[in-house]
Amino acid sequence: MKSRYTLGLAVLLLMTACSNNDKTPAATTDTLKKDTPVAAQPSIRVPIAKENDLIDTLNTLSFVKESSKYIDSISNHKHSLAYIIDTTDTEYTVTAGYNGAERFETYYNFSIDKKTRQIKVQDAISGDMVTPKEFERMRKAANKQ
Numbered sequence: 001m002k003s004r005y006t007l008g009l010a011v012l013l014l015m016t017a018c019s020n021n022d023k024t025p026a027a028t029t030d031t032l033k034k035d036t037p038v039a040a041q042p043s044i045r046v047p048i049a050k051e052n053d054l055i056d057t058l059n060t061l062s063f064v065k066e067s068s069k070y071i072d073s074i075s076n077h078k079h080s081l082a083y084i085i086d087t088t089d090t091e092y093t094v095t096a097g098y099n100g101a102e103r104f105e106t107y108y109n110f111s112i113d114k115k116t117r118q119i120k121v122q123d124a125i126s127g128d129m130v131t132p133k134e135f136e137r138m139r140k141a142a143n144k145q
Contacts, residue, residue: 020068051085057109057119058083061132063139064096067107072096081107090114 004025034067058064068081086090094110109122111129120129123138130138 050092054085054094054112055083057095057112058096059117063132063136064108067096087114
């Protein structure tokens with residue numbers, strides 16, 4: 001009888017402790033504060049149609065085709081170039097590379113302006129963002145050396 005009473009008291013205390021009897025509503029966390037820094041704000045999801053359009057456009061570049069072909073060959077025709085797409089108010093940032101079992105191996109970093117749709121590629125040596133045409137020229141010049 002005493003153990004039943006103790007068990008009942010424990011359940012009652014647990015239920016009382018877990019219930020929210022406050023008259024004030026719980027703080028909402030689904031909105032950003034006005035002073036939240038831009039870097040801490042969640043990124044906006046790119047609509048799938050735009051994602052596919054971006055990928056299709058990047059797949060037309062000759063060096064992207066070569067890399068995709070290479071990944072296809074080393075993966076026994078199971079994989080191709082993978083993309084990670086992020087967006088800000090002014091641009092899309094696209095990382096292209098091999099999505100292996102152990103890690104994502106970056107091949108190219110692209111920046112695409114939302115208004116002008118101008119594509120820039122990051123040069124791995126200088127870190128500068130250059131046009132695809134200039135990237136190709138620099139790549140060919142580096143291969144000749």
